[in-house]
Amino acid sequence: AQTVTQSQPEMSVQEAETVTLSCTYDxxxxxxxxxxxxxxxxxQMILVIRQEAYKQQNATENRFSVNFQKAAKSFSLKIxxxxxxxxxxxxxxxxxxxxxxxxxxxxGTGTRLTIIP
Amino acid sequence: DTGVSQDPRHKITKRGQNVTFRCxxxxxxxxxxWYRQTLGQGPEFLTYFQNEAQLEKSRLLSDRFSAERPKxxxxxxxxxxxxxxxxxxxxxxxxxxxxxxxxxxxxLTVT
Numbered sequence: 631a632q633t634v635t636q637s638q639p640e641m642s643v644q645e646a647e648t649v650t651l652s653c654t655y656d657x658x659x660x661x662x663x664x665x666x667x668x669x670x671x672x673x674q675m676i677l678v679i680r681q682e683a684y685k686q687q688n689a690t691e692n693r694f695s696v697n698f699q700k701a702a703k704s705f706s707l708k709i710x711x712x713x714x715x716x717x718x719x720x721x722x723x724x725x726x727x728x729x730x731x732x733x734x735x736x737x738g739t740g741t742r743l744t745i746i747p
Numbered sequence: 748d749t750g751v752s753q754d755p756r757h758k759i760t761k762r763g764q765n766v767t768f769r770c771x772x773x774x775x776x777x778x779x780x781w782y783r784q785t786l787g788q789g790p791e792f793l794t795y796f797q798n799e800a801q802l803e804k805s806r807l808l809s810d811r812f813s814a815e816r817p818k819x820x821x822x823x824x825x826x827x828x829x830x831x832x833x834x835x836x837x838x839x840x841x842x843x844x845x846x847x848x849x850x851x852x853x854x855l856t857v858t
Contacts, residue, residue: 675838677848721790733845734792735782737791739787740787
């Protein structure tokens, strides 16, 4: 079984600043994906970024980037030039690839991020 | 295509009543997942369909819960004899491969 830990329940940052959200995970799997999802207040979950475990290069999507440390089982999300629309709950999620066809996600407890104008 | 839709968005029911939720996935997606999210927690996996076949059920899914996906299209999740502990957000997600797209959820309140 996998576990995902997000140790920062809440964070806040001034608009235009950079913020890093932490995530660690525990697994015996060798092949997996990691995701960051964003859940704005009263709105649906949106995929922010994906990282394949076999790739050494960290994923980036515009202002969002990750720092993936496989040996340390760490997967942090960096948001650059933060915007008011980034205010949301952010969930880190793990997907093992050993059970092909059932790629269920295991989520952390989330980090509530508030961008201050 | 407008994405994953769920109906109803909110449901208030009395303890002991039965409720049914519907999920319409993105049309070309063959995989469909149900998750449950309680306040302050991340979503937890409930069950999974590939096309019309239900391939896995979580231990969280008691005998009072049943899910179907007839003809591999929309899916329904039914809870019989609801209990206050069933109060949660029920999320549906669909995928063709690894990236899951979530619906807006159905918020269930059991009084």
